[in-house]
Amino acid sequence: MQSQDVAPRPASSRAQESVVDVEDAEAALVEHYPRLVRLAYLTLPPSLGRNRRVLTAHALTQRALPRGRRSASLIPAQATGRERNPGYAYVRLQVVRTALEAGLPLRRLAWPKRSQLPPLLPQVWGLRLFPRSGGADELALDQRLSALSAPARAAYVLRGLEKLPDPEVRALLEEVGVGDPAAALKEAGSVPAQRYALLSSPEFDPCSLHARPTDLMRRRQHTKAALAAAAAVAVCGALLGPPGEGWGPDGAAAPPYALNPAAQAALDPGQLTIATATAWQATGRTDFSTWPARGDLVKDKALLRRALAVWARPGESVQVAVTLGTQAGPPPGPPQLLYAGRVDNLRVVLLHDGLRIARYAEPLDEPGLAALDLTRVDGATGPGASALVLGRSDGNVRYLTAPWVRGAAVRDLARPDAPVRKLALTREGTTAPFASPALRTGECRSWDVLQLTDATGGTRLLTDLSEVTPARLTVGRPSDGPARDAAASPATWAPFACSLAAVRSQGVRAVNAWQFARQPLPDGSGRADWVCTRTETWRGAGTRAMAQFNTPAGAYVTAAADEIPACGPADPYVLAGGLWKSASGDAYLLAAGSRGTVSVELSGGVSGSATGHLLAVPAEEGAQAELTGRLANGREIKGLQPAG
Known part of the structure; x- marks a missing residue:
């Protein structure tokens, strides 16, 4: 089939x-x-x-x-x-x-x-x-x-x-x-x-x-003629009301409806919050609340009104994309303006209401059409608040960076030895466009990520995963303190860069790669690395841990599990196994545990055990077994389930 x-x-x-x-x-x-x-x-x-x-x-x-x-x-x-x-x-x-x-x-x-x-x-x-x-x-x-x-x-x-x-x-x-x-x-x-x-x-x-329902008012016109006429007068009165209350100023927004004073204030461009250019230095805070308003259209009140109106009540012509776990609906009060300007063939507005980023985009020549993206950013600070996607066009992505960013570059995550390419950064913090892996089709041979240098000289690696907020890439054992940025050890990510495609459009906040074991191959052909990559989302739920096996012949995913604490800060242990075939055709079931694993045992289709955190047992191709390990403190841990 x-x-x-x-x-x-x-x-x-x-x-x-x-x-x-x-x-x-x-x-x-x-x-x-x-x-x-x-x-x-x-x-x-x-x-x-x-x-x-x-x-x-x-x-x-x-x-x-x-x-x-x-x-x-x-x-x-x-x-x-x-x-x-x-x-x-x-x-x-x-x-x-x-x-x-x-x-x-x-x-x-x-x-x-x-x-x-x-x-x-x-x-x-x-x-x-x-x-x-x-x-x-x-x-x-x-x-x-x-x-x-x-x-x-x-x-x-x-x-x-x-x-x-x-x-x-x-x-x-x-x-x-x-x-x-x-x-x-x-x-x-x-x-x-x-x-x-x-x-x-x-x-x-x-x-x-x-x-969505059709015109409900029209469907009720079988009632008395007087009520129908009154409804028509009411609708005409709304459309012909004072400037700023009708269809024209609101662009692609749905028709207005009665709002309470707080909600009405949230739609007034004059009430938008705007941070000063030095707010982040004065307060010492590195989050979105200290981003100044940038762009060549920050004073375009008509554009800002359309953006706010569409956020409050998107019409039929608006393409709305809401990241998983993000609450839809209008801002609770006047949001903060981060950007308003021209990006390629669009007008783009970025707004922040304390919990979400709203990205509004409309074509330069047709403001009756629009797109609205909403994504959670609650708790974002430092690296997590370093950049936002301004736009994607012709396979490229362009970012707006935080005011504390001092330099930008492009790194091919799949080739750590390749030279880092300097990326032009305007005075307003807008990057030049570069190839987005989120838009790539066909075979994956490279994975370009954004490398940012902040005012302290620290570097961060961020990748486009089809969201408004790029995901941060980190490395290291989760229990060894704050995650280290992947820029400190890009080689750890190199064999697994293309596996990031599996978590696109999932509301990803950060992805950590942790090399938890190194195992000699049974045929003596070299060593292989066991790496656990763990995805963290903005909503907390939706985490995914994947065990990946990197051999001289290539890397592949051997096991995966969703919504588990393993391989994360709450449970910095992991046990995984997978089938491996040597160049001569002999098949083995290999297994490895993280530091602190004192024994590993296989049962079911294949049986075997070993003292320590490594195990290699001859097996038939396609064999499956249950994997169990024991930590030094006596706790039993189960292996991640085979990927499939």
Whole structure:
């Protein structure tokens, strides 16, 4: 069975034709329905609106089957083999064809095609449905795609989502009737390929939806005419009220509603808190409360009002992203302004309410659209309050740094011996853009992180994990005092840098790497390091400990566990094991415990024991066993569960 995350690959040859049975096409449609609906949603014109795009995408996909239970349909020839799926190729062809037809303008003297009309089914009464909101990157991509012609948009999606090479894209576009596929491919090339990964974002998933009511006032107009008229007058009065109270000044915010005086004050740009440039020096505090307001738009009251209004009541056109464990909702009082300025093709505002950072972004040319990111930062100080993401664009990330930061550089975490590259830092604390590992697709060969030097000369390593706040990287045994920054020992992280991709978008505050054991390999080919990497989140919950084994041939994860104290400050012990195969093909089950482990024992599929903290036992490939250790104080500890 094909995975839903990997498209079945049709043959590129069109020299022959083969017959597809309706049952085969139906099986492919059911198995890959989420992918096909996403393909339709991305190809449909954004001008339809998110609700109609969702319903139309589902309707087009459900109508993609051949007509008749026993009829067969001709499609471009398919090669034989399990990796080829003619049923999927057929329904994908129909989805692309009808999605392109849906974007065609209606003609006065021609009957409209079925796909050009609002779908009869599915229908949802009383609700608006739309995908979960992404961030500013998804907003920017949606804008770029909306500017493309329909064939170019289809070509970009087929390249990025379906991973089809250009000859197959060109053949498919010809098959659905596109007049100039080459021009469509060329136009699609104007959108950077680095954004392909965003096509899999929840922002473009019409199978995972939010629901909101339709116009409730309109649905109640079956009541007395006098009440309906009064409601209309009330609405008009709200829209035509004093300046600053209506739709215009609030941009993409939802319509205003009654607020108490404290909540109303939180929406007044004139009430924003602003720290002085030397507040951090005068108070000795290194947290977000001492960041001064920076940026070329800090006096743009209209922009600040839109940002505050959207934070309080985001409208339908706002893409809202809330980090796990972060409370949504408006600020409890006037927040602090950290930044307001132009970043690439956006206006960006950063606000802090004491517990959260709110990042508001709107396109330079269309303030009616916006993105809002909310993330927890309670208790952030020092390294944890050293930088915030200003924006991501074309595979790059740009940061705003704390006022106590004196220098910035880029380090490849996967290659500790590579030279550190100096990063330009403006007087306002804005870095030059550099490649973000959070936006990388394909094989991981490098992992660029931000290295900051503060006023005391200390260095910090921070990495982009798709959040507003970068995660701090540290090294060392958790019980040996405060964690040391990874800049002090970057080689510890080098073999495991790419494993950070597994904790993106999880609200990560810091990740610590601790080499807890070194073990001679049984075949005498060298030594291997056991390292525990532990993820800490802003919300406390969601911690993850992973045991990783680094051999001369490479590193891999052997065990992982969630929500446990092991490998952390509360329980600075860890025990892990995993299968290892020598160059000659002999398999062993290796195990190691941290300092203080006096014995290790295996039971179950493999048995064995050893005094001390290391164990190596011959084993069959695929063997599993339960791992138990004992500390010097007599306490028994269990091994982390095998990763999988």
